[in-house]
Amino acid sequence: MTDATTAVDAVGSPDAQPGRTRRGARLSEWSALYAMSIFAALVLSAILVEATGGDWRPVVSALLDGSVRRPGRWGETLATAAPLLVVALGTVISSKAGLVNIGQEGQLYVGAAVGAYFGFLIGGPGPINVVLILIIGAAGGGLWAGVAAGLRYWRGVPEVLSTLLLVTVGGQAVAYSLRWEWLLLAPEGRRGNRNQVSEQLATDNRLPRPDFFGNEFPLTVFISVVLAVIVAFALSRTVWGFRLRMLGRNPRAAQRSGVSETRYGAMALMLGGAFAGLAGAAMLTGGGFAFGNYQMVPGFSANIGWTGLLVALVAYEKPLAAIPVAVVFAGLRTGSSFVGSTGVEGRITDVISGLLVLALLIPAAVMLLRDRRRARAAATERV
Amino acid sequence: MSHSELGDAGTGVTNSSPVPAVQLSGIAKRFGAVVACDNVDLALARGRIHGLLGENGAGKSTLMKMLIGLVLPDAGTIAIDGKTESIHDPLTASALGIGMVHQHFSLVDALAVWENVTLGDAGRLDPNATRNRIGEISEQYGLVIDPDKRVGDLTAGLRQRVEIIKCLRRDPSIVIFDEPTSVLTPEESEQLFESLRHVVAAENRAVVLVSHKLDEVLHATDDITIMRQGRVVDQRYSTDADAPTLARAMVGREVSLRSERAALGIHSLDDTDLDDVEPVEPDTVLPATAQPVLRIDRAVAHDADGVVALDEFSLEMHSGEIVGVAGVEGNGQRALGDVLSSLLTLSSGTVAVDGAVVPTGKSGAMAEAGIGVIPEDRHDSGLVLDMTVAENLVLVDQSRAATRGLIDQRRLHAFTEEMIEQFNISCGGPTAPMWSVSGGNQQRVVLARELSQEPKILVAAQPTRGLDVGAIEYMSHRLETAAASGVAVLLISSELEEILELSHRIIVMHSGRIVGEMSRAEANFETLGLLMGGAAA
Numbered sequence: 001m002t003d004a005t006t007a008v009d010a011v012g013s014p015d016a017q018p019g020r021t022r023r024g025a026r027l028s029e030w031s032a033l034y035a036m037s038i039f040a041a042l043v044l045s046a047i048l049v050e051a052t053g054g055d056w057r058p059v060v061s062a063l064l065d066g067s068v069r070r071p072g073r074w075g076e077t078l079a080t081a082a083p084l085l086v087v088a089l090g091t092v093i094s095s096k097a098g099l100v101n102i103g104q105e106g107q108l109y110v111g112a113a114v115g116a117y118f119g120f121l122i123g124g125p126g127p128i129n130v131v132l133i134l135i136i137g138a139a140g141g142g143l144w145a146g147v148a149a150g151l152r153y154w155r156g157v158p159e160v161l162s163t164l165l166l167v168t169v170g171g172q173a174v175a176y177s178l179r180w181e182w183l184l185l186a187p188e189g190r191r192g193n194r195n196q197v198s199e200q201l202a203t204d205n206r207l208p209r210p211d212f213f214g215n216e217f218p219l220t221v222f223i224s225v226v227l228a229v230i231v232a233f234a235l236s237r238t239v240w241g242f243r244l245r246m247l248g249r250n251p252r253a254a255q256r257s258g259v260s261e262t263r264y265g266a267m268a269l270m271l272g273g274a275f276a277g278l279a280g281a282a283m284l285t286g287g288g289f290a291f292g293n294y295q296m297v298p299g300f301s302a303n304i305g306w307t308g309l310l311v312a313l314v315a316y317e318k319p320l321a322a323i324p325v326a327v328v329f330a331g332l333r334t335g336s337s338f339v340g341s342t343g344v345e346g347r348i349t350d351v352i353s354g355l356l357v358l359a360l361l362i363p364a365a366v367m368l369l370r371d372r373r374r375a376r377a378a379a380t381e382r383v
Numbered sequence: 384m385s386h387s388e389l390g391d392a393g394t395g396v397t398n399s400s401p402v403p404a405v406q407l408s409g410i411a412k413r414f415g416a417v418v419a420c421d422n423v424d425l426a427l428a429r430g431r432i433h434g435l436l437g438e439n440g441a442g443k444s445t446l447m448k449m450l451i452g453l454v455l456p457d458a459g460t461i462a463i464d465g466k467t468e469s470i471h472d473p474l475t476a477s478a479l480g481i482g483m484v485h486q487h488f489s490l491v492d493a494l495a496v497w498e499n500v501t502l503g504d505a506g507r508l509d510p511n512a513t514r515n516r517i518g519e520i521s522e523q524y525g526l527v528i529d530p531d532k533r534v535g536d537l538t539a540g541l542r543q544r545v546e547i548i549k550c551l552r553r554d555p556s557i558v559i560f561d562e563p564t565s566v567l568t569p570e571e572s573e574q575l576f577e578s579l580r581h582v583v584a585a586e587n588r589a590v591v592l593v594s595h596k597l598d599e600v601l602h603a604t605d606d607i608t609i610m611r612q613g614r615v616v617d618q619r620y621s622t623d624a625d626a627p628t629l630a631r632a633m634v635g636r637e638v639s640l641r642s643e644r645a646a647l648g649i650h651s652l653d654d655t656d657l658d659d660v661e662p663v664e665p666d667t668v669l670p671a672t673a674q675p676v677l678r679i680d681r682a683v684a685h686d687a688d689g690v691v692a693l694d695e696f697s698l699e700m701h702s703g704e705i706v707g708v709a710g711v712e713g714n715g716q717r718a719l720g721d722v723l724s725s726l727l728t729l730s731s732g733t734v735a736v737d738g739a740v741v742p743t744g745k746s747g748a749m750a751e752a753g754i755g756v757i758p759e760d761r762h763d764s765g766l767v768l769d770m771t772v773a774e775n776l777v778l779v780d781q782s783r784a785a786t787r788g789l790i791d792q793r794r795l796h797a798f799t800e801e802m803i804e805q806f807n808i809s810c811g812g813p814t815a816p817m818w819s820v821s822g823g824n825q826q827r828v829v830l831a832r833e834l835s836q837e838p839k840i841l842v843a844a845q846p847t848r849g850l851d852v853g854a855i856e857y858m859s860h861r862l863e864t865a866a867a868s869g870v871a872v873l874l875i876s877s878e879l880e881e882i883l884e885l886s887h888r889i890i891v892m893h894s895g896r897i898v899g900e901m902s903r904a905e906a907n908f909e910t911l912g913l914l915m916g917g918a919a920a
Contacts, residue, residue, distance in 0.1 A: 239781045252764040256724045257779040258747020
């Protein structure tokens, strides 16, 4: 009865075992929860818009225009979804090992800056340099998370704190490097009238942006999907993923079984950082409307790190589920950039997208709490 | 606090006060099929210390929990100072003047002593008043402590002092001490009993001392009640009691004269002259190899609270023998299991398997050296409840289901099906999550995994705890079969019957040391009971 389901899939969904009926019930439970919470968020948003003197209908229409309807917009949405997905994948890896990495924003920013620095420094032939920037960006983000890993495993500093605080440190470090020409600042005369901006990547140092029916997006879209499949496979089918999950679920059993918390934990945290760094480097080399002009600027990370973290949460730590979730979040982002044109105040659109994000998070939180309670009840009942 | 002194004859063993401070009559409590307390009568008199003695699971704690309102009795009455009361929660108990010093600390490490003492109070904090009150209590009972110290920085003995102050601050007229010395050094225990005497004599409080240590019950109490399997089996004045009688009543076996003499012989045992008393062949399977398969040499380990858990513990084991580790829980057995699971690092001493020293506390080292473990608490380190049955079966060693770093689902399933059949594991199939499997079958999963790895040494800690009769038999049979096939089995158990049934050789642990060692033929309940109570030291 159970051979169709794989052993490993059951990890995130403790109800996988008794076959189709339970699974179906669970699916409808999920759908109902999502429908309810999204509906509630929409009603609240509509009330909010009306209460502040606006009209909700054009707002919805603008959201759709901005995310998919207008020419070129769905390409833009996908281009935004790609780094979100990459960040989310790294987050999934960290949290499978039981670690709470919430510093993706900083890891992404630092990764992009390091990638840019070496990209300009090496300046090799085009395609090779692009790959180098991506790799070095990932390494930069990984090392930045490695600081948190070092603090945790040598000095016992909780990674929740260190990763979060390192976001600020990283932000300041990059801002500093954008003030000095020997670091990232573009030479006089090549930075226009701006004084904290790096040079642009040379045209052959940029990722190709194929065009589909008037929608263009960088190659990172494909790369991120491939990465999602790889991560899903690694976590569920490899011995490495098995041991990582063991560490996350029961560190003492892992310790006895030869999964060193220091080694696997540090690796998971640094991989999380590396994915964020890769996302940063991909934003740099992929360019486009969403992420500027193939150059480092202050605020380059543009909340992609934070949103990627949310994507991982909403996707319930499942790499493949993160793909659609990333697209939805990207759509919210690209869509809400159009809402301003309806005359609704910018702050209101911020609140609306906040409400929608909450609506996406609530079902996962509800289900997580309920599964925990069930698991605990089962565990205590059956000792 | 004033208590009416109605003149009426008290019941129970003590008649020193006309109305007992506490009179429990016909108290009964069941948990499912387990009878924790069965028609228990107990009277506590003011101005006296009452020892409540019994093995683990004898019902002592449950009885006391009913007195402080943590557990409700199924039947029976509780009278405080002659008045029948219904104690349905700890607040009621507290209002009636009943306080308890719990065995496990309920302190917050990060807070100062005075802050901990006020925990649970309502209303505004008054640091200075609290400090003064602590000072008063300290002076009155000789429990000296600095109210501004962080609790996390205190030794176990001092922490207990905080617990006691916390309890005495409310000025209870009836005080229960639950196994108060389990975390204390002998000197600290001595101090504690001194202040206890003071509490009782000077202030006419009624005190209960819950314990399984014969020594301390004999020396520190006035009256003794002995419980076994939920019943009161004996009540007497401490002056009328001696260690062998108490031991016998506690473990509940008739003992012959011969074994009584043997018991006295064992009295002189302590671990310095263990070598002279070394084993004894009779029905022991004698080691065929000269080299012991497991050798623990003067191991010293501390638990998370910094208390010495293993104290110069040395043990040698040979292939094919079952060594039973007897002892009251909390005397270092858990630390022994943890060290052999790579969960605890030794402060000094070594562990060697087949002559090769295995680093302690290094993840996976013990398992790799060939030590299988059925842990005391399978949820702690034995299983990952959120993973599947199949995954749990290869938790320690994935190689049998993996090729070049990839998990081969087909092989994993084949192996799982094989184990499910071989060990009769009843579960919803290989992909059933571990938490959906019943306790007995979870234990079978652990057993199947550990045995399938063909260990040289198998540590079985409380392997039958919580299992039903059939499952116990099955487990015993498996352990015997393992030993017969050459595995050295270290059976850690607080169930003497289990130890006597299975072991070839028995060691007794007390306070992290081996206080006695004997062959199966030499062992009997009374000897073991005495040693377990630390009477021999």
